[in-house]
Amino acid sequence: MGLVYLRELNSETKFAIWKIEETVEELLGRLQLDERERAKLESLSKGKRTLHWLATRVLLRFLLKTDGYIACPSDANGKPFLVDYPFKISLTHSYDYAGVLMSTQGECGIDLEIVKDKVLRIKEKFLKPTELAFIHPENIEQLYACWCAKEAVYKLQGNKGVSFLDDMTILPFQYKPQGVMTLLLRKNKRTYPFQVYYEKFQEYMLGYVVDQANI
Structure with missing residues (x-):
């Protein structure tokens, strides 16, 4: 595995992206897994899903600067958390x-997506007409920035009970290869604003956010 991007947003928050070049066996050789984690691995379909799961755990060890075992279970909604460290985390x-992505500032969310034209076919499923109105119909990168932003906030708030279309609204923004947008989340009869950062990474789009609203 090779580190291709490491960024410290501030003293409390950082994220990293790795290119997966190892085999399953090579990644397993860098981990210590308990019975629950081994059962999780067995439940995954072989191939990319297994590589993805293993790679995020190896990357966690890199960011936490340890070769030892890291307890990283998921809650009832599938949101991962660290048992023995103060960081909130998000995986993609x-x-x-x-x-x-990890932070001691608050809950966080990150999403990485390869940019493909399929987003043109589903844009009405996750963006309101008011959101589509400020996006050029063929601006695939801006559409993916919006998708990544909503996915990042969805992960931040716990992977539950929120609709991309009905409960999240992105305010108008001018797309650039790297920028920030404001996303309004409607939850529990309240509205929470989030500043979501996005950037183009090779042929991918990246979105990330840290909670400062104490949702």
């Missing part, structure tokens, strides 16, 4: 890459 993966 897409094709040949895996990513980890």
Whole structure:
């Protein structure tokens, strides 16, 4: 595995992206897994899903600067957390890459997606007409920036009970290869604003956010 991107957003938050070049056996050789984790591995379909799961765990060890065992279970909604460290975390993966965001500032979310034209076919399923109104119909990169932003906030708030279309609204923004947008999340009869950062990474789009609203 090769580190291709490491960024410290501030003293409390950082993320990293790795290119997965190892085999399953090579990744397993760098981990210590308990019975629950081994059972999880067995439940995954072989191939990319297994590589993705293993790669995020190896990357966690890199960011935490340890070769030892890291307890990283998931809660009832599938949101991963660290048992023995103060960081909130979020994991992502897409094709040949895996990513980890960690912060002591608050809950966080990250999403990495390869940019493909399929987003043109599903844009009405996750964006309101008011959101589509400020996006050029063929601006695939801006559409993916919006998708990654909503996915990142979805992960941040716990992977539950929120609709991309109905409960999240992105305010108008001018797309650049790297920028920030404001996303409004409607939850529990309240509205929470989030500043979501996005950037183009090779042929991928990346979105990440840290909670400062104490949702």
